[in-house]
Amino acid sequence: MYNYAKKRYISFSIIMILAFVLPFIRINGNHIFLLSFDRKELHLFFQAFSTQELFLLPFLLILCFVGIFFITSLGGRVWCGWACPQTTFRVFYRDFIQTKLLGIRRSIKNKQVQPKSNIVKKAIGFIIWVVISLIVGSNFMWYFIPPEDFFRYLANPSEHLFMIGIVVGIALFLVLDIVFIKENFCVYICPYARIQSVMFDKDTFQVIYDEKRGGKIYDDKHNLIANKPTGEGDECIGCRACINICPTHIDIRKGMQLECINCLECADACSGVMGKLGKISLINWTSENAVETRSETRVFRPKTIGYMAFLSLIFVVLLLVGASRDSLLLNINRDSGLYNIRKTQDSLVVENDYVFLIENTHSKDGKFYFKVDSDLIKIKRPKDEFTVNSGKKEKVIVTLVMNASSIEAKDDDIKIPIKVKAYAVENEDEINVVRDSVFIFPKNEQLKRYKK
Ligand code: SF4
Numbered sequence: 384m385y386n387y388a389k390k391r392y393i394s395f396s397i398i399m400i401l402a403f404v405l406p407f408i409r410i411n412g413n414h415i416f417l418l419s420f421d422r423k424e425l426h427l428f429f430q431a432f433s434t435q436e437l438f439l440l441p442f443l444l445i446l447c448f449v450g451i452f453f454i455t456s457l458g459g460r461v462w463c464g465w466a467c468p469q470t471t472f473r474v475f476y477r478d479f480i481q482t483k484l485l486g487i488r489r490s491i492k493n494k495q496v497q498p499k500s501n502i503v504k505k506a507i508g509f510i511i512w513v514v515i516s517l518i519v520g521s522n523f524m525w526y527f528i529p530p531e532d533f534f535r536y537l538a539n540p541s542e543h544l545f546m547i548g549i550v551v552g553i554a555l556f557l558v559l560d561i562v563f564i565k566e567n568f569c570v571y572i573c574p575y576a577r578i579q580s581v582m583f584d585k586d587t588f589q590v591i592y593d594e595k596r597g598g599k600i601y602d603d604k605h606n607l608i609a610n611k612p613t614g615e616g617d618e619c620i621g622c623r624a625c626i627n628i629c630p631t632h633i634d635i636r637k638g639m640q641l642e643c644i645n646c647l648e649c650a651d652a653c654s655g656v657m658g659k660l661g662k663i664s665l666i667n668w669t670s671e672n673a674v675e676t677r678s679e680t681r682v683f684r685p686k687t688i689g690y691m692a693f694l695s696l697i698f699v700v701l702l703l704v705g706a707s708r709d710s711l712l713l714n715i716n717r718d719s720g721l722y723n724i725r726k727t728q729d730s731l732v733v734e735n736d737y738v739f740l741i742e743n744t745h746s747k748d749g750k751f752y753f754k755v756d757s758d759l760i761k762i763k764r765p766k767d768e769f770t771v772n773s774g775k776k777e778k779v780i781v782t783l784v785m786n787a788s789s790i791e792a793k794d795d796d797i798k799i800p801i802k803v804k805a806y807a808v809e810n811e812d813e814i815n816v817v818r819d820s821v822f823i824f825p826k827n828e829q830l831k832r833y834k835k
């Protein structure tokens with residue numbers, strides 16, 4: 384006998400525990416996934432990337448979208464039935480809170496009748512769900528504000544109203560959705576339900592009523608012929624167990640329908656009924672081709688192999704791009720002033736000011752310094768090397784200087800291209816980054832004023 388319900392409970396439990404626990408796991412201070420707008424960081428598989436490295440995000444999005452196409456073409460709405468938060472929370476609220484914990488529903492076998500009105504128990508169930516919704520809202524935020532910051536912010540709520548507003552907003556949505564909208568969300572609102580059927584083919588796993596064995600219940604125009612087929616050898620006994628248990632209130636014997644979330648509860652129900660008659664279920668998780676040809680569903684076919692190859696390729700590219708990232712990031716901004724001209728004891732010098740934003744993406748703290756690739760231009764400040772801790776950014780004001788007699792001035796300012804190298808003093812060969820910038824040398828007319 385099938386027991387998909389038990390397997391689904393295990394799947395939901397694993398997903399919920401993982402979603403809750405993963406934000407707390409850190410390796411070298413990094414999370415498995417964190418997109419922090421606050422820290423301007425992306426953490427992926429315990430590696431920290433700065434917002435300057437968000438070129439990784441398109442790869443992740445491609446992985447995500449192609450992954451959805453692949454899963455849908457292979458397993459149909461397997462996501463809806465086994466992993467979607469909407470289904471997970473509905474099952475948790477209906478099967479656990481309302482049925483097991485409070486006994487508001489006598490069993491989960493008939494979802495076509497509303498639970499009997501027990502206002503007190505319903506109110507308790509509602510309050511429990513409000514609390515859980517707030518925890519889920521917080522849990523969602525931990526992928527954007529890590530728990531170590533989240534709880535610190537929570538101690539100071541008046542300064543973090545935006546964060547608290549989002550958590551409360553998510554919780555309100557969850558209460559509305561799970562308690563009031565219910566499976567209508569899957570049937571009328573969810574966009575994935577609308578587009579997924581175009582990804583199906585005849586080998587896609589679906590929940591299918593075996594009409595050849597069970598008998599015809601609906602005609603080709605989907606009109607009901609009879610609840611219990613009358614043909615010789617038709618096995619469906621018309622008990623309606625599969626209809627009663629369905630959370631989206633459909634009759635799977637009508638064929639594939641948009642409303643079906645592939646929860647397989649009807650397959651469990653029919654397997655219970657048929658099992659008592661010594662037969663196997665008339666409703667199975669199989670494919671159209673498998674039912675027609677009485678064979679196994681083809682998992683490996685050109686379409687799925689193509690998806691797998693493409694996904695593997697993108698994954699390898701993501702790993703390679705992630706591994707080849709710089710251990711140091713440097714952003715150079717010129718000061719708003721073009722240049723300064725100064726008279727020293729024995730010469731006239733030109734200075735350009737810059738703001739360097741240096742970020743240490745290496746796993747260790749380090750001492751850093753800059754070099755300018757030019758014989759004529761020198762660094763006036765900073766004079767000494769400076770420390771940037773691992774994962775931190777520092778703003779450094781840099782002044783470059785050049786003797787005014789080094790080159791001949793022209794009628795216009797001269798832009799001299801320069802290469803600036805930032806490097807770890809103790810590991811220059813491995814930890815360094817080079818950026819292009821310009822040094823502006825003043826026009827003749829400007830210099831003449833200082834030469835007088
Ligand atoms: S027909 Fe209903 S019970 Fe059967 S898998 Fe679809 S949604 Fe679930």
Ligand code: SF4
Nearest residue numbers: 619620622623625653
């Ligand atoms: S549970 Fe099985 S036997 Fe009963 S009505 Fe549904 S398909 Fe027919």
